[in-house]
Amino acid sequence: MKERSPRLAPEAFEEPVYVTRPILPDLRAFTARLERIWETRWFTNKGALHEEFGTELARYLKVPYLSLFNNGTIALLTACRCLELSGEVITTPFTFPATPHVLTWNHITPVFCDIEPRTMNMDARRIEPLITRETTGILAVHVYGAPCDVQAIREVAVRRGLKVIYDAAHAFGVEVNGEGIGNFGDVTMMSFHATKLFHTAEGGALIVKDPERHARIELMKNFGIVSEEEVVLPGINGKMSELHAALGLAVLECVSGEMEKRKRLAEVYRQSLANMENLSLPCEIPGVKSNYQYFVVRIHPDGSGFSRDYVYEKLKEYNVFARKYFFPLCSEYGHYARLPSSNPRGLPQALKASREVLCLPIYGDLKPEDVRRICSIIKSLR
Numbered sequence: 001m002k003e004r005s006p007r008l009a010p011e012a013f014e015e016p017v018y019v020t021r022p023i024l025p026d027l028r029a030f031t032a033r034l035e036r037i038w039e040t041r042w043f044t045n046k047g048a049l050h051e052e053f054g055t056e057l058a059r060y061l062k063v064p065y066l067s068l069f070n071n072g073t074i075a076l077l078t079a080c081r082c083l084e085l086s087g088e089v090i091t092t093p094f095t096f097p098a099t100p101h102v103l104t105w106n107h108i109t110p111v112f113c114d115i116e117p118r119t120m121n122m123d124a125r126r127i128e129p130l131i132t133r134e135t136t137g138i139l140a141v142h143v144y145g146a147p148c149d150v151q152a153i154r155e156v157a158v159r160r161g162l163k164v165i166y167d168a169a170h171a172f173g174v175e176v177n178g179e180g181i182g183n184f185g186d187v188t189m190m191s192f193h194a195t196k197l198f199h200t201a202e203g204g205a206l207i208v209k210d211p212e213r214h215a216r217i218e219l220m221k222n223f224g225i226v227s228e229e230e231v232v233l234p235g236i237n238g239k240m241s242e243l244h245a246a247l248g249l250a251v252l253e254c255v256s257g258e259m260e261k262r263k264r265l266a267e268v269y270r271q272s273l274a275n276m277e278n279l280s281l282p283c284e285i286p287g288v289k290s291n292y293q294y295f296v297v298r299i300h301p302d303g304s305g306f307s308r309d310y311v312y313e314k315l316k317e318y319n320v321f322a323r324k325y326f327f328p329l330c331s332e333y334g335h336y337a338r339l340p341s342s343n344p345r346g347l348p349q350a351l352k353a354s355r356e357v358l359c360l361p362i363y364g365d366l367k368p369e370d371v372r373r374i375c376s377i378i379k380s381l382r
């Protein structure tokens with residue numbers, strides 16, 4: 001490492017700076033809605049707030065049919081069942097554990113496909129060689145909100161008769177040429193966990209295009225109950241409560257403002273870190289409206305000791321808690337490591353990305369000067 005004068009070193013933050021903080025709506029905007037629950041004593045099972053929230057959310061996301069869930073993982077489990085996936089499903093190792101785990105919970109073998117380095121999404125050109133007679137679907141993730149190559153994935157899926165699920169846990173509010181991100185594939189899942197851009201504390205949704213499939217999902221998330229005396233399929237309890245819907249309605253009022261603030265912070269990051277050697281900024285894709293859920297840089301080791309892990313550790317000394325998101329790869333977890341598709345030789349880009357990515361703090365209440373300070377800390381480490 002280069003010698004530098006300690007005098008010039010940026011100061012540590014007095015309070016810890018975390019990678020994200022959830023949107024906190026005005027408490028009265030939340031409690032006003034709780035009063036409606038207290039008046040009716042209706043806490044769950046398609047209450048008035050649930051219905052209002054579902055309608056508003058579908059409009060905001062520009063999608064035709066949306067089912068609310070108690071979390072994104074149960075939603076994704078239900079999506080696999082609804083499409084009757086079985087055997088093998090092609091997915092990405094560069095994701096949150098929930099993605100391959102829902103396949104496992106459905107007795108499906110995940111088949112890990114390498115990623116393409118720019119967006120870090122599943123590389124559509126590498127799907128076809130992984131297809132066997134057992135393959136029934138593709139489960140792709142819009143990583144960090146960057147849309148997958150939906151056209152190429154659709155082509156492979158149509159040609160080979162496969163179903164497509166998108167995990168859009170990172171992509172709330174993302175649009176491609178004005179179209180909501182939920183309009184691609186057979187089913188799209190969203191997560192409303194508190195760490196995501198938009199949240200209901202815990203929550204999620206499934207988005208589909210046709211009313212029959214929507215009706216089936218609505219049944220599946222409520223035990224398959226049609227009426228008091230009629231149960232038509234073995235469903236699960238995936239319902240969102242009125243309390244969560246109340247929070248969702250209040251947070252929805254804040255989400256566009258939050259995105260604007262994050263957008264400005266992302267611009268500060270871009271300006272401050274531009275032209276830094278061995279550090280690359282997130283890709284910008286023409287025609288895509290981003291949501292700024294994450295700000296992820298890649299730090300390429302240069303042999304001098306400057307690396308992702310070094311920056312991650314050093315930032316902690318300054319009270320900045322960045323995240324190595326996603327590290328390790330899902331294919332490196334004990335449960336999946338022995339699968340043939342987990343062989344590192346088949347996943348060079350995913351492995352490289354997992355060793356280079358670093359999620360930097362981004363949330364509406366962070367100040368532009370905080371971002372500048374984080375950037376000068378990073379620069380001082382080179």
Ligand SMILES: *Cc1c(COP(=O)(O)O)cnc(C)c1O
Nearest residue numbers: 071072073096098169191192193
């Ligand atoms: C958060 C997340 C999930 C799981 O969502 P929950 O609502 O927490 O169950 C799934 N996939 C990805 C990529 C995620 O980031």
